[in-house]
Amino acid sequence: MLQKYKNFFSILIQWIFFGSIIGLIVGSATTLLLEVNDFLGDDIRSKRDWLILFLPFGGIIIGYIYMKYGKVFSNNTLNDTAELNNLVIDTVHGKKEVPRRMGPIVYFGTFITVLFGGSTGREGAAIQMGGSVAAAVNKFFKVNKLDKKILMMSGISAGFGSAFGAPMTGVVFGMEMAALGKLRFEALVPCLTASFVGHYVTTAAWGHKHEEFIIQNVPEVSIIIFMKVILLTLIFSLISVFYCQLRHGIQIYSEKLFKKNHMKRAFAGGVVIVVLTLIVGSQDYNGRGLEMLQQSFQEEVPPFAFFAKLIFTAVTLGSGFVGGEAIPLFFIGATLGNALHTLVDLPISFVAALGLIAAFSAGANTPLAAFLLAMEMFNGEGLEYFFVVCLVSYLFSGHHGLWPSQKIYAPKSRLYNLPPGETIENVEKQKKRIKQNE
Structure with a gap:
């Protein structure tokens, strides 16, 4: 002993x-x-x-x-x-x-x-x-x-x-x-x-100070508010899945087009980003976009900011540039929430926060980590809502995600007949083969 x-x-x-x-x-x-x-x-x-x-x-x-x-x-x-x-x-x-x-x-x-x-x-x-x-x-x-x-x-x-x-x-x-x-x-x-x-x-x-995102007002708990939150979460999940699919699609296509020549892929992707920047007429969607991300919690931002950031990030990372995808997902979710807050009659900072967490949870497939992130980032505000958001976004996003190498040890639903330990990448390939055979 x-x-x-x-x-x-x-x-x-x-x-x-x-x-x-x-x-x-x-x-x-x-x-x-x-x-x-x-x-x-x-x-x-x-x-x-x-x-x-x-x-x-x-x-x-x-x-x-x-x-x-x-x-x-x-x-x-x-x-x-x-x-x-x-x-x-x-x-x-x-x-x-x-x-x-x-x-x-x-x-x-x-x-x-x-x-x-x-x-x-x-x-x-x-x-x-x-x-x-x-x-x-x-x-x-x-x-x-x-x-x-x-x-x-x-x-x-x-x-x-x-x-x-x-x-x-x-x-x-x-x-x-x-x-x-x-x-x-x-x-x-x-x-x-x-x-x-x-x-x-x-x-x-080292004294580094991280960005702060503050929820100005959290609605009182009610059935109606929960229904609105779930509906919003479904939308945030879909946009997160769309980003993941587009980003991986651009990567696969560019690798095939340029025969996996990383230099040619990134050069072409850079040219596309330059052209998109000139079309948009501003650099709000280049870089990390932290300024507009913080602004989305305080006042209205351009209603299609989420879509512009989605395209810019998918092209950037899909063509071979490097960096993270969490902050772009934060941006996409928060600005989409900013655009939707008037439709559901909820506080702007609250819906922006929901979008930030839901988009991240759906893309990363990490609901527990996303919930803890909401608690740490927003000082425990809206605990009940964020718990539901993380679970719903995780379930509704299906077997998609930012990282194809993630293994699926337990399917999100009984509707999916998947062997344990299969990767997201292999599941995607199986789906394509089934569609081609139909």
Whole structure:
């Protein structure tokens, strides 16, 4: 019995140690990501509209880096860093390995994308840096195969928690991201340690301040309001699914058209973004769009802002530029809510918040993490509504999502006859084959 307790505390201390190391490094690296992105986006690009003209050439640089340095063979398996978050998820499942160079590469690519006006976010780079750091810790300490997967989840937790100032969300997101319908609670301690350490390193040690979104007024709980919220959630879920399908469709088409030449794909995508920017006549939908995102909680924004951001982001990321997809989804959901608030006669900030969380939950397939994000982001306001929003958006989005490598361990409905452990990508392929055979 005494030996069991010794083993338990030995493993516990080990998890806390590894989680702390990952949190310290990822928290510092994420602070660098956030500060540099703010500088490039707010201090340089926003004051120099002409930089958008260089986006296609920035795409060539990004493509060259990924083609020249982004592919690493290990154990007779190709690990392509251009797969971004999908490579991190495959590593959690033990199918591939994240190269240590992935973090620096995605950071540099994100900086170029933001500087020249590509529409992107930041959590993707933070998660991939987290995976890169976890891979380095695994290699340095010669961690066994099973524990490697757990530390990889800790890297995800540290990246997300520090990127958004939401440590509780980061804990669950690391355990929930890789698979639908399954939580790896054995990773709880290292994920919790990594996420909270990463968060406090970013905010307390380095003093970074995250954006704030405030709900001005939450309606009283009633059946009518719940019905309106559910109806809105269905709309938010559909727009999230549409974004995911369009983004992946552009990626598949561009890879086929340019024979997976990353340089040509990104150059062409950059040209399309430049043309779209000239057509729109403003750069509100380039970069991260944080200013309009915050504005959507306070006053009315252009009614089709959500659709413009959807197109800009799908083209940017689908053609090979890099960054995150959470902030674009926040933007899409919040601005769509902003456009719909008068139709349902609900407060503008409340509906914007519903859209932000619903779009993220539907796209990421992480309802528990999305609920915790709502609690941390909005200080616990509207708890009952957000709980329903996260569940409904998760269920109604079907087996679609941002990351095709996510495994479906439990189908969202009995109507889907899926074998356990199937990926979203394979499910999509099966659907296409069925349609072709009909």
